[in-house]
Amino acid sequence: MYKPFGRILYGGDYNPNQWPKEVWEQDMEYFKDARINSATINVFSWAKIQPSEEEYYFDELDEIVDMLSKENYDIVMATSTGAMPSWMYRKYPEVGRVDYQGRRHKFGQRHNACPNSPVFQKYAKAIAEQLAKRYGSNPHVTCWHISNEYGGECYCENCEKAFRVWLKKKYGTIDAVNKAWNLEFWGHTVYDWDEIVAPNALGDGMENGTDTAFAGLSIDYRRFMSDSMLENFKMERDAVRPYVKDTPITTNLMGTYKFLDYFKWSKEMDIVSWDNYPSYNTPWSFTAMSHDLMRGLKDAPFMLMEQTPSQQNWQPYNSLKKPGQMRAQSLQTVAHGADTVQFFQLRRSIGGCEKFHGAVIGHVGHNNTRVFREVKQLGEELERLGTSILGAVNEAEVGIIFDWDNYWALEYTSGPTEDLTYVNQIHQYYKYFYDKNIGVNMIPFDADFSKYKIVVAPVLYMVKEGMKEALTEYVQNGGILITTFMSGLVDQSDNVYLGGYPGPLKELAGIWVEEIDALAPEQINTITFTDGTSTTCNLLCDLMHLEGAECLARYASNFYVDMPAITRNQYGKGYTYYFGTNMNKDGIAKVLEMAVQAANVAPVISEATGLEVTCRKAENCTYYFIFNFKDQVLPLPSCFDNCTDLLTGQIVTAGKMMKQYDTVLISMPN
């Protein structure tokens, strides 16, 4: 059950060790001025607080904690295990990872521990426990942050051995493995657990790192690796728990990051937190989707653990956030379910590869900067907003399935085209609802579909156990399911469902896909709707037959001209829409519009607008966040006429012209 913090946490990463004490004091003043009320500390301090196997050194950390406590900050305390001390590598080289190329890494960089190294585990657990023992009872430590941005992968011998144990537990017998991965193909039948080899470039993985000879094996390795790191998380969490009571324990996730099954992770986390780093050209709908995904992990409000107040350093082109952009981005985050707004970082580092990463206090060292002023303005606004928004919920009648197994499986698949990417497919459909200001929940494969009028399952390549039944029941009972090409193809081991595509979804969709054509990038096809209008499509074209479904659009060219491209099938009280090809934006919108009408799904406000309008519903009122993310001026919708903008305290009038990044926050009684 979600339990909000006592206030909107507003702050971020703080690592004052590089600076003399007078800077610390100065920082406290600046932060107070900016209404900053929280700090994340100790993220990469392992080497500092444990200089050797036997020694701990907490003096400096104590000082920081004391100072922050005295000033009544909410402290997010990290366990510092995101980067190992050098003495550990020197003494136990096996704590370093072996990469996809088969190379053992030495001391360097970060997020680099072999998750299955008993040595790493021993010391990580110990430091986490030490920290919890020391700071767990401090009431200002209101959140524990395990490690940092878990990710990557290891292919060392320890992992290989642990993988075999993981497999044994999952499959029981070696024959079951042979069958699951269809190892008879290419003569890979194994007779002993020890014959199973980690699928990197020296094994069954292909040189490019994205293909594999046996997707079943490689997907299981991803599952195992995600689980291995999750075990690392759980180990530290459990070491911390006894000392911290019900203080929430989290770790910072990374949106649509590929390598970890975040739905599985979130079950072990008290609260989800994540780091939001859009590029200069990331669509705002993509960021919105990422927030909705992070909220969807636990179907609850989340923490924004990191964002930059100005620019990043590690992207190819690290553009500045324009005036108002950071504010709008922060409020969009809150709009989509965040109860915290935290920056990386409060003070810009003087050296190391992130020294040009934005911060609240820059290298100039004072607060007379545009960035600071914008941080302060937002701080004041968040303070003015108060706490009643904490825990408010984002309601949605539309659910979009996001599934890491599908993510991995779809992108491992060899054929029919190499241009298919999972997240971009999902985003295409999400974007329609975003543009219409229709609320969306990003949901797991095993969600309770009955909560939604529409469930969208794009490229539902892998249909895992129970999904067929759940989706069937959903549609049977009146739900509207939208699915697409490359769906229903394989089971959870990446073996094809026989009997015709889309396998377990065949009856539900009322079609049979006989063949799948791949179009090269220079090739475009056209489809014609029954109303005579046309749109273009590309990438993949299903050649399908109606088996009960009605045809909404047909191909207008190629040898499969006149074959159905888009269909709708009534099933029980509901409908299944099937997209046999990758339509352009307009085509997608046209069909989803039909579904929305049929399902009677309502947007947040009835007026059409180019603005983003997103709602969070609190106990007594509903908050409407209105954003202009377009580079043109747009009028405030009429339903907000004469309302008070909670950010400024000003009354706004309908038709008020909003410039890019202008944001208005209005509450209405429920």
Next chain:
Amino acid sequence: MYKPFGRILYGGDYNPNQWPKEVWEQDMEYFKDARINSATINVFSWAKIQPSEEEYYFDELDEIVDMLSKENYDIVMATSTGAMPSWMYRKYPEVGRVDYQGRRHKFGQRHNACPNSPVFQKYAKAIAEQLAKRYGSNPHVTCWHISNEYGGECYCENCEKAFRVWLKKKYGTIDAVNKAWNLEFWGHTVYDWDEIVAPNALGDGMENGTDTAFAGLSIDYRRFMSDSMLENFKMERDAVRPYVKDTPITTNLMGTYKFLDYFKWSKEMDIVSWDNYPSYNTPWSFTAMSHDLMRGLKDAPFMLMEQTPSQQNWQPYNSLKKPGQMRAQSLQTVAHGADTVQFFQLRRSIGGCEKFHGAVIGHVGHNNTRVFREVKQLGEELERLGTSILGAVNEAEVGIIFDWDNYWALEYTSGPTEDLTYVNQIHQYYKYFYDKNIGVNMIPFDADFSKYKIVVAPVLYMVKEGMKEALTEYVQNGGILITTFMSGLVDQSDNVYLGGYPGPLKELAGIWVEEIDALAPEQINTITFTDGTSTTCNLLCDLMHLEGAECLARYASNFYVDMPAITRNQYGKGYTYYFGTNMNKDGIAKVLEMAVQAANVAPVISEATGLEVTCRKAENCTYYFIFNFKDQVLPLPSCFDNCTDLLTGQIVTAGKMMKQYDTVLISMPN
């Protein structure tokens, strides 16, 4: 001497082990329906039939053989050594290859045995012998298929040692090696055989894998590697032979695959077979050339061992074959000399990286599919065609030299341009003849040139021992030789012929090439013919002087304006045409047209047409295959008026409009 099978083999790879027995029975019915009469089995079954060092398990294979035998299939029996069992890796890691980057590979993928591993050799020989002993006398096993798609390379210590032995045999003394590779350059003189290092990225090979510090060394390593795998083939062949009498033994080649010297290989094979996998944008002339090359290896009909009935899975964009396209492609194969049409695969696999590779029976599991119907139609037509075409020959008055040593040497050469690729150069000239429906044989460097009116030797960079004399004699006696820039430059060790380019061809061509200019991609030159017409050229421009030759075209720009670009030299009774630059298609056609006129070379039919018309001559009649590979409708030439199309049994009339992929097969008495 070529000995045809008793019928056109029509079938393909069959691996029923994944399926229950009722599927096997169903398959037999479907195959019979489609007129399938052959099956290739046991390609990747090593791990299955030899579960450990001492055990063999043939029960399942016995069942398959029995079933196919009972149904009177021609069985193509593979020896299964294309992928090693995992126990072999585990016990003897040295059976895995060391790659160009110097990394030892573990169990994974396929085609992965170190060819010089005594362990691999021992077990490969043993399994081949076991199989031959067991099935060699079965009269239904009409072809033996050693391993699968030999290829790749290994740089392990065993290979390094074997390379030294190979070198000692070739060169005798270390001084001869120093001289052959010109090791004095960059101070590489070696004094002991053990100082010779395999030329991968850690030795004399460059990081990119395509360049090398010493081409002589790297070319010899390619020869050695090709020979090493050929020894693997011979070892299995010789293990099989005693048990199979004169049943032909083959292995499946891969067209213009770079790493194996197929002309050398073909001498050890009873019949050539190959796997034809064009991409969606491969020109049909390229496929035709590949067939002609495969036929040319033994100057005899060949087997098509693999093609897909519908789509591949491993290309970037795996387009479907359009209606009629598989039929046309199959018949083009027969037209160019194939006596078999075989698919990979008869039934689509449920898992593994080729699960989306096309098959006769798809995942839907029944035969009511477009693909099956097309397979069946072709099966009926091939059955109708009968057997008199078996062994029929493809006659040609034009020979084009294709030589793997040249392939390797040309592409290892550092300078003058990195954009030169061997096969594309060959194809440019082949295409002219293809477009004119002039038959071509692809011939080795030591062919009997006297059989041809025209011999084309594009980029004949390396002129090996005996070639100068053979070509001189050929032209002296009235032959027409066509050669180009980048010819006559080096001997078989990649050392330059002194005294002026094109070295041994200088006198024959009546020219001296003083310099070779390289044009960047954005640079174009123009040449003007003596008749005043012009064409463009690029890539490379020879700066040459006439030494007896006449000039056919001169450069129209750059500082070598007015210097000869294209020449013809009368030598004895013949002529040598020399192309000093890379002309566009029209320029090449213009000059080759002159040569064709001069040589009195006739196309297959006199009428000009955009159709492909290809002939095979049987004992009593000649088969004319007429294809429309263009995307426009074209009329049937008049010479075929009122003939019977052997495929349909229908009479065709001249002018009949043929759509894309329409194919007509007509026989005329000799």
Next chain:
Amino acid sequence: MYKPFGRILYGGDYNPNQWPKEVWEQDMEYFKDARINSATINVFSWAKIQPSEEEYYFDELDEIVDMLSKENYDIVMATSTGAMPSWMYRKYPEVGRVDYQGRRHKFGQRHNACPNSPVFQKYAKAIAEQLAKRYGSNPHVTCWHISNEYGGECYCENCEKAFRVWLKKKYGTIDAVNKAWNLEFWGHTVYDWDEIVAPNALGDGMENGTDTAFAGLSIDYRRFMSDSMLENFKMERDAVRPYVKDTPITTNLMGTYKFLDYFKWSKEMDIVSWDNYPSYNTPWSFTAMSHDLMRGLKDAPFMLMEQTPSQQNWQPYNSLKKPGQMRAQSLQTVAHGADTVQFFQLRRSIGGCEKFHGAVIGHVGHNNTRVFREVKQLGEELERLGTSILGAVNEAEVGIIFDWDNYWALEYTSGPTEDLTYVNQIHQYYKYFYDKNIGVNMIPFDADFSKYKIVVAPVLYMVKEGMKEALTEYVQNGGILITTFMSGLVDQSDNVYLGGYPGPLKELAGIWVEEIDALAPEQINTITFTDGTSTTCNLLCDLMHLEGAECLARYASNFYVDMPAITRNQYGKGYTYYFGTNMNKDGIAKVLEMAVQAANVAPVISEATGLEVTCRKAENCTYYFIFNFKDQVLPLPSCFDNCTDLLTGQIVTAGKMMKQYDTVLISMPN
């Protein structure tokens, strides 16, 4: 103090060992005919002259030296250590390098010795001493050439250990290292020297090889690696010295080659020499800049050790030098300060990867070639020119700072854009002066700035100790400093200067840069000058405030519209110009023109011309080299009317039309 040779050395690399003796004799005649008077020998002969650990074999080298001595050649004697003999690798594998990927290399290629291998050092020193002992007193050996084109890097354990020693010497304590590299970032604090790891891809280096987690560490590794090879150079130099008296000792550098700090190297070299290999599309201004840099290393004339007479082999497109181009390029070299013109190579090799690299004598073997004739013409002209030009100086009122520490640091920096490259930035500013025929010296960071009216310091990212004071004093006293965005950011350890950008240059420039925006490649901004004219800019845009400076141009768009983009600040008697963004060519020219006017800097001739006019001042006269490097015809400026062209001996008249590559050399009394 620079001491010229007795004549302009004209010759190049000569390696006659591949050829029989009659060729040697023939060569002598050809070379005499071409006025060649020098030969570089023994560059890659180590394996030949030391066939084993104990044996030396000098017979062949003796013969070559005797022959050249007899013919009165200036011999440039190389020490042959650019490539190690194979026996050394076999017996001592540690002499091979470990690359950035962590792989130990085997015998292969060249320039491959681990610089910190005691074995390599022992044998390199010994062979150098042997050679010096044997040939040091030969008066024809007028130059010693240590090794060849030093470069590359090694990451082996020996280097790692030597790095720690180097660090200890530099920093004294481990705490100083922690602070210098800001190791607290990402928890990298080290407690023991042995915990420091070489920063390759397995350590703190990123996979791409151009980024790093800790720039301070990686820059120090570059310094260490440059120093390590410099120690190799010094070791051989010192081994040779006792036997050669004051014969100059050099090694051939490579222009703007990144990995060695040539300013540091040049202090140990008696004379600078370098190898000039422009590509077909290298701007002539870039080559001129490279010469000026090589001259600037010791602020003295230099040797051109290598260039090709015709074409290279190792570039993607090895175009021929057009008629006159080699002559013009050679004379440009002399114009910019060379006292030698030497080719790689005198005779084209028959094998090895450079066999298609141009040579004076080509594979044809005779001298009746365009290349030879051009070489001979130039030889005659250089002979005619005589010796009074030797040692003549290139005067300049403009100095441009080029600094390897900045080169490394700027390109290691993560953010704000990945498109910034050091040398291209320098060249942008150099080009303005080149186009105006204004002499430029390329100067080190610690040059005596007072010698220059203008000092240009583009992207002076790292301001090292003493620079702030030196630049301040320079401007204070009336100097004009021009600097740009990405300047004054970090100290020599890559730690940011606090207190506002551009750090130590802030006061001098009279500005404060608050933020730095990065523009993606598709983004362009505009700036408007105070005179109303506009120009475009891209890449990076500083957002700055005037703190005393005047604004020369303002941004015309983006949210920082109207903020200053280009400024000028009077400081003491001088001025600092600051370019806050990357203007296009015209914008740069407009501002530099102002500076040139203000500084009263004069071009070589007052007349504007598209020709390059470059001066060298001898004791009594000044040499004017006039080149047409444009592809249009241009008139000889009027100031040269009626002068004698020293190359041809002809009198030239003003307005004489010069074609591309035409070159005129005129002397005027001082």
